[in-house]
Amino acid sequence: MDELPPQLTAQEEGSHPYLVMKDQKPPIITKAIDALHRHKDEFFKKYGEEGTEAEKKAISLLSKLRNELQTDKPLLPLHDDWVDTDIWNQYLEDQHNLLNENDKKISWFQSSWLYVECYLYRRIHEALVLSSPISDFDVFKDSKDQNFLESRGAIEALCFYLQESKRTIEVVDENIQKDEFCKLLQIMLWGNKCDLAVVPGQSIPQTSSPLTILEGLKPFILVNNMDALWSLLLNKRKKSQENFSVIRVDFILDNAGFELVTDLVMADFLIASNLATEIHFHGKCIPWFVSDTNIKDVNWLITQLKAAESTYLSTCGLIWEDYLKKKTWVYHDHMFWTLPFEYCAMPHVAPDLYADLQKSNLILFKGDLNYRKLLGDRKWGLTIPFHEALNGFHPAPLCSIRTVKTQVQAGLAPGQGEQVADSNPEWMTSGNYGILQFDGGP
Numbered sequence: 439m440d441e442l443p444p445q446l447t448a449q450e451e452g453s454h455p456y457l458v459m460k461d462q463k464p465p466i467i468t469k470a471i472d473a474l475h476r477h478k479d480e481f482f483k484k485y486g487e488e489g490t491e492a493e494k495k496a497i498s499l500l501s502k503l504r505n506e507l508q509t510d511k512p513l514l515p516l517h518d519d520w521v522d523t524d525i526w527n528q529y530l531e532d533q534h535n536l537l538n539e540n541d542k543k544i545s546w547f548q549s550s551w552l553y554v555e556c557y558l559y560r561r562i563h564e565a566l567v568l569s570s571p572i573s574d575f576d577v578f579k580d581s582k583d584q585n586f587l588e589s590r591g592a593i594e595a596l597c598f599y600l601q602e603s604k605r606t607i608e609v610v611d612e613n614i615q616k617d618e619f620c621k622l623l624q625i626m627l628w629g630n631k632c633d634l635a636v637v638p639g640q641s642i643p644q645t646s647s648p649l650t651i652l653e654g655l656k657p658f659i660l661v662n663n664m665d666a667l668w669s670l671l672l673n674k675r676k677k678s679q680e681n682f683s684v685i686r687v688d689f690i691l692d693n694a695g696f697e698l699v700t701d702l703v704m705a706d707f708l709i710a711s712n713l714a715t716e717i718h719f720h721g722k723c724i725p726w727f728v729s730d731t732n733i734k735d736v737n738w739l740i741t742q743l744k745a746a747e748s749t750y751l752s753t754c755g756l757i758w759e760d761y762l763k764k765k766t767w768v769y770h771d772h773m774f775w776t777l778p779f780e781y782c783a784m785p786h787v788a789p790d791l792y793a794d795l796q797k798s799n800l801i802l803f804k805g806d807l808n809y810r811k812l813l814g815d816r817k818w819g820l821t822i823p824f825h826e827a828l829n830g831f832h833p834a835p836l837c838s839i840r841t842v843k844t845q846v847q848a849g850l851a852p853g854q855g856e857q858v859a860d861s862n863p864e865w866m867t868s869g870n871y872g873i874l875q876f877d878g879g880p
């Protein structure tokens with residue numbers, strides 16, 4: 439195989455990765471510190487003096503981390519004893535071994551951006567792990583919950599839409615079902631705008647009904663493979679009706695809050711319309727990129743919905759809880775998702791996860807970080823085919839559903855990137871454009 443394109447780094451002053459590391463990341467650490475401060479009384483009530491000491495320790499570790507980042511210090515081995523500690527430390531050692539004489543050091547602004555960004559969130563986790571007994575405190579939980587609460591109007595509209603379309607699902611023809619499927623796909627796509635790691639501490643509430651804006655946003659979908667997804671699932675449904683075969687769809691989740699609701703609404707629709715018979719969700723096992731989903735976020739969301747006054751919300755809460763109980767929906771959180779590896783390394787690094795994903799009929803990868811990992815965070819040419827840029831990662835048919843927030847993109851038509859850049863020079867980092875990009879497999 440030809441040499442792979444280089445990975446992005448934050449080396450070049452003024453580049454997007456540079457600005458993210460310099461301007462966006464330190465305030466995220468500060469917000470984490472603030473969250474610990476805010477919960478200080480709670481720690482004391484729960485653990486007494488020990489809780490207060492732990493809070494102080496976590497804060498001092500986070501302040502030290504912020505300083506290391508701001509002064510571009512070399513990355514350090516981890517000192518906690520979490521399940522993946524050895525893997526991270528081995529990764530760092532391997533990076534050292536790869537250094538040429540000319541390369542300076544493994545540091546925040548010199549090394550692979552994907553690696554250092556993941557390492558930052560792992561270090562935030564380390565600060566908590568080392569601060570027992572408050573180790574399982576999620577410093578980002580408040581902002582995730584706030585995003586949900588501020589998006590209540592849009593969530594209610596969406597749950598109402600779901601229940602209306604489920605009511606008629608048996609009697610409507612295929613075209614109407616396809617239309618509803620495509621609408622929900624686009625909702626999932628634009629729901630991905632709510633990313634608290636991009637706009638730290640400032641959640642983007644969804645206040646109006648998200649369904650009304652879809653038509654106007656269509657020109658902003660740069661790659662739109664919705665038809666391929668529909669045909670794939672429709673064929674599976676026809677076969678399944680003959681031989682009762684399983685149709686498994688996997689969601690590799692991104693953000694909690696509004697975006698998670700859009701994913702669950704789609705999952706519910708797929709089950710109700712027999713386009714899928716089981717859904718597997720994959721979340722993160724530690725707090726990650728501020729707003730990423732972990733199991734506590736899923737449980738909290740379902741509790742909130744069940745307790746809501748609106749019957750549209752409470753019905754969804756009850757049905758979704760039931761799906762999870764009956765294993766029609768299954769939630770997983772493999773540690774691979776919070777390691778720094780590109781996805782083509784999955785067969786070697788996490789063969790169990792890869793083998794599990796091979797059982798899927800369709801894998802939906804949500805969000806920008808998943809896309810970066812699919813493409814190895816490499817500077818592929820914009821017109822390199824998506825299949826090629828996946829670099830051998832083909833566990834099953836897959837689709838990336840993502841608003842474009844970083845300069846990693848493949849599979850555009852010739853001239854398309856230039857044309858978009860003409861009217862919108864910041865198109866790759868604005869989050870205003872989206873893709874629904876499908877790859878059928880090997």
Ligand SMILES: [Mg+2]
Nearest residue numbers: 692693727730
């Ligand atoms: Mg995210």
